[in-house]
Amino acid sequence: MLNEEAILKREKHSTAVSVRKIAVIAVLSAMAGVLMSLEIPLPFLPPFYKFDFGDLPAMLGGFALGPISAVAIEALKVFIKMLIKGSTTLGIGDLTNFLVCCAFVVPAAFIYRANKNRKMALVGMTVGTIVMTVIGDFLNAYVMLPFYAMAFHWPMDKLIAMGTAVNSHITNLNSFVLLATTPLNLIKGIVVSVITFALYKRVSPILHGRAK
Structure with missing residues (x-):
């Protein structure tokens, strides 16, 4: 009898955790989709390269819930953004965004998960920024x-x-990637990492359902 009660309690707890996790992913995805829609043009980059804060909720979710949840947030982010603004690149840019941003948040979440402290958070986001930049350049x-x-x-x-118009040193595909794609991804990685580092410990209790 006691074993049955213990099993029922564990099942109820597991169900509650799953429901809360889905709810957190949904909220973070909605935030990410809205933030991705608020694109910021940068004067030293071509007009179709824009900065956004859409990866911030995904990084927070990855730290709190793990890399798989981060991927789910990234996927839903792109879907929500397309619902809000559509796609100006026939989905090409949106798919690239998903892949590149996963290359950012997934390594960071994996590394942080191994040892959850501030040092590993920094290491994870640094590695994520480097991986995102390399993958982003290639894609x-x-x-x-x-x-x-x-x-x-x-x-x-x-x-x-279009790149040459904002930077005269851009003269071919290689220089375009080096002087436009690389800076965009580095800026995004650094900015999102700094904000995540500043915010995560404050919002972690909320994301884990421990807020008082």
Whole structure:
């Protein structure tokens, strides 16, 4: 009898945790989708490269709930953003955003999960920023930019020229990626990491359902 009661209690607790986790993911995803929609143009980057804070909720969720939850938040973020604003890149940029941002939050969440302290949070986000930058450069050079040019029937030179217009040192695809894609991802990684580092311990009790 006691064993049955213990099992029932564990099942109820597990169900409650699952429901709360789904609710937290839903709220963070909604926040991420809205933040992704609030794009900020940067004067030293081409007009189709914009900064947003959409990865902040995903990083917070990854630290609190794990890397799989971070991926779910990233996926829902992109979906919500497309519902709000649609896609100006036929979904190419949105898919690239999902992959690149997962490359940021997943390594960070995995590393932090191994030892949950401030040092590992910094290490995780630093590694995540580096991985995101490398993956972002590769995907933009070989997937997004070529597909973007093909989808809109633009020669690659026209895309390069949009970079040259804001930075005269951008003269070809390699310099475009180095001087436009790389800075965008580094800026995003650093800014989101700094804000996450400042906020996480304050919001962690809420994310874990321990707020008083």
